[in-house]
Amino acid sequence: MTIDNFRKEIPSLAIVVPCYNESEAFSYCLSQLGECLSDLIKKKKIQPQSYILFVDDGSRDDTWTQIKAATQKCSFVRGVKLSRNRGHQIALMAGLSRADTDVTISIDADLQDDIRCIPIMVEKYSQGMDIVYGVRNDRSSDSLFKRMTANGFYWLMAKMGVQQVANHADFRLLSRRALQGLLAYKEQNLYIRGVVPLVGYPSDKVFYSRSSRIAGESKYPFRKMLALAMEGITSLTVAPLRLISVLGFLTCFLSLLGSIYVVVRKYFGEAIEGWASVEISIFFLGGVQLLCLGVIGEYIGKIYMEVKKRPKFLIQEEVRSSDSL
Known part of the structure; x- marks a missing residue:
C-alpha cells in the first residue's frame, strides 16, 4: 500500500492515557474521551471493539481505584497499573506495549490537548498516514518564561541535529506498523518525542490550540521539564x-x-x-x-x-x- 492509496478497512482504535495522581481530572477525562470514542463508532470511523487504556503510573491518590471502577461500568475501558512510579515516558511506553489495535492515539489525562483532533487523526490514517502529530500552533496560554524556555529547547535540539517536531508533546497517532517500529527501540533512556520521527513512515500534522488544565496540578514542573530536556539531548545526540x-x-x-x-x-x-x-x-x-x-x-x-x-x-x-x- 502506498501513501496515495486510501485505507478502506475500518480500523480498531486504542486511546492510551498515562495517569499520575489524576483523581480530580479522571472523571472528566473519561466522559470526554468516552463521548469521542462513541461518536467515532456511531459514524463507523472505528471498530466497536475500540477502547481507552488508562495507565496508572504508581499514583498516590485513588486514581487506580477510579480506573478499576470505570472498567466495571464501561465496556470500552481498560486499565494497567505499574508496580511503582516510573515517569510519564515509561508509563506511556507501557500503555503502548499493551495496545493491540490497528491505530493507537496517546494523550495526557489533563486533556489540555484538543480531543477534537482525534477524528481528524483517524481520517488522516485512512488517507495513508502512519504517524499523525498533534502540534500546538498557539502558546498564548503559557507563561512568558515557559514560552521562552520551550522555544529555546526546540532551537537547541534542532541545532544539535535531533529530528523533533517543534511544539509537539505526546499527542499523536501511530499505526500498527509505526507502533511496532517504536517498540523495537529497546534503550532504557527513551525520549519518545525524538524517537518517533526516527521510525519513519508517512506522517502528517494536526494543529490545535492547547487549553488550560481542567483540574489538578501540572505533573511537569520546571525541574521535570529540565530533566526531560536533558534526557532528550543525551539520548539522541552526541x-x-x-x-x-x-x-x-x-x-x-x-x-x-x-x-x-x-x-x-x-x-x-x-x-x-x-x-x-x-x-x-x-x-x-x-x-x-x-x-x-x-x-x-x-x-x-x-x-x-x-x-x-x-x-x-x-x-x-x-x-x-x-x-x-
Missing part, C-alpha cells in the same frame, strides 16, 4: 561531547595567546606582578574541566543503565470489563 572538544581547543588557543602576551610583556620589562590573573585562569580552567566531566559523566551514566538491561517497567495489575474479554 553533540555535547563534540562541543567539549571544541571548548577544549578554544581554551588551549586562548591559553596560548595569554602565554604569548606574558612573554612579550616580560621581554619589554613590563611583567605583571600579583596573582589575580593566575587565580582567574585556575578557576576558569577548573570550571571548564568540571563542566566537561559532568557532560561525560552523564553519558557514562546512561551507558551504565543500558548495559544492565533492566526492565523498563513491571505491571502490577491489569483490568478490563468482562464484556471486552
